[in-house]
Amino acid sequence: MTDSQPGYEFRFLHAEHIPQILALQDLVIENLTDKENYYKESIDYFQETLIGEESSLGIFMQGQLIGYNLVSFPKMKAHNLGLDAGLHEKDLLKVAHWGPAAIHPAFQRQGLLKNIITRQLHKLTNKGYEHILLTVAPRNYPSLRFVLQQGFLIKQLKLKYGNLLRYVLHLNIKHPISNPVCRVSVSGADLDSQQFMLNLGFYGYAVREGQNGVELLFGHDGFSGQILTRHTGKGG
Ligand SMILES: CC(C)(COP(=O)(O)OP(=O)(O)OC[C@H]1O[C@@H](n2cnc3c(N)ncnc32)[C@H](O)[C@@H]1OP(=O)(O)O)[C@@H](O)C(=O)NCCC(=O)NCCS
Known part of the structure; x- marks a missing residue:
C-alpha cells in the first residue's frame, strides 16, 4: 500500500x-x-x-x-x-x-x-x-x-x-x-435535552465553543423556517 x-x-x-x-x-x-x-x-x-x-x-x-x-x-x-x-x-x-x-x-x-x-x-x-x-x-x-x-x-x-x-x-x-432548516443548540453537558432532540427526529451536526462551554448543534430537515429553543438552547 x-x-x-x-x-x-x-x-x-x-x-x-x-x-x-x-x-x-x-x-x-x-x-x-x-x-x-x-x-x-x-x-x-x-x-x-x-x-x-x-x-x-x-x-x-x-x-x-x-x-x-x-x-x-x-x-x-x-x-x-x-x-x-x-x-x-x-x-x-x-x-x-x-x-x-x-x-x-x-x-x-x-x-x-x-x-x-x-x-x-x-x-x-x-x-x-x-x-x-x-x-x-x-x-x-x-x-x-x-x-x-x-x-x-x-x-x-x-x-x-x-x-x-x-x-x-x-x-x-x-x-x-446535511442542510438543516431548523437548528437548535444544546449544552454539551445536557444529555437529557440532547436525547429529547434526537427523539424528536433532530440529528447532531456540529460542536462549538459557546459562552457557557461546549455546545452541540442539532438540526432537523422537516420544519421549514422555525427556530426552536429549549433550556440553554438558542438558534445558531
Ligand atoms: C482519537 C485519535 C484516534 C485521533 O487520532 P489522531 O491521529 O491523533 O487524529 P488526527 O491527527 O488524524 O486528527 C484528526 C482530528 O481529530 C481531532 N483531534 C484528535 N485529537 C485531538 C485532541 N487531543 N485535541 C483536539 N482535537 C483532536 C482534531 O479535529 C484533528 O484534526 P486537526 O488536527 O486538523 O485539528 C487519537 O487521539 C487517540 O488514539 N485517542 C485515544 C483513543 C480514542 O479516544 N479513540 C476514539 C474512540 S474509539
Whole structure:
C-alpha cells in the first residue's frame, strides 16, 4: 500500500497483528484522562473482526504498530448500529462499522487517523458500502468534532457496550450533506435535552465553543423556517 507520510507504512490488519493491537490498546487507555472514552475490546472481538474481509488498517513505523482503525461488517446481526440510526432493513447489508480507533500517544495530532480513514472510506465506497456507523463517548469532544467534520451525524444517544453512554453517528456516503432548516443548540453537558432532540427526529451536526462551554448543534430537515429553543438552547 502506498505511503503519503514518509516513515509510516499502512497495512491491512490480520489475526497475526492481535498481540500488537492489544498492547497498543492498553497503552492508549493508560494515557487517557477519561478512561470511559475508549471501550476496551476483547481478544475475541479482534479475532472475529480480523478474519473477515480486509478493511481494518494499521500504521506501522519500523515494524511497530502505532495506530489502527478497525472496520467490521455487522450484516443482519442485532448489534448493527444501522438499527439505532433508523436505517431501513434493506440498507443494513450496506453498513460498515468504524472503530475502535487508536493512535500511539507520541504520534497523535499528526493527521494519522485522518489518513487511515480517508483510505478506508475510498475502499468501502469502491466496494459498494453506503453507510458508515460508529460510536463516540459524550465527553470525547475532540473525536466528536472530528467525525462531525467528516460529515457524520449524531442519530442516537444510548447505552452501548454493556453500560456506557454513547452517541451513535452515521455517515451516508452517497448523501453526506446535511442542510438543516431548523437548528437548535444544546449544552454539551445536557444529555437529557440532547436525547429529547434526537427523539424528536433532530440529528447532531456540529460542536462549538459557546459562552457557557461546549455546545452541540442539532438540526432537523422537516420544519421549514422555525427556530426552536429549549433550556440553554438558542438558534445558531
Ligand atoms: C482519537 C485519535 C484516534 C485521533 O487520532 P489522531 O491521529 O491523533 O487524529 P488526527 O491527527 O488524524 O486528527 C484528526 C482530528 O481529530 C481531532 N483531534 C484528535 N485529537 C485531538 C485532541 N487531543 N485535541 C483536539 N482535537 C483532536 C482534531 O479535529 C484533528 O484534526 P486537526 O488536527 O486538523 O485539528 C487519537 O487521539 C487517540 O488514539 N485517542 C485515544 C483513543 C480514542 O479516544 N479513540 C476514539 C474512540 S474509539
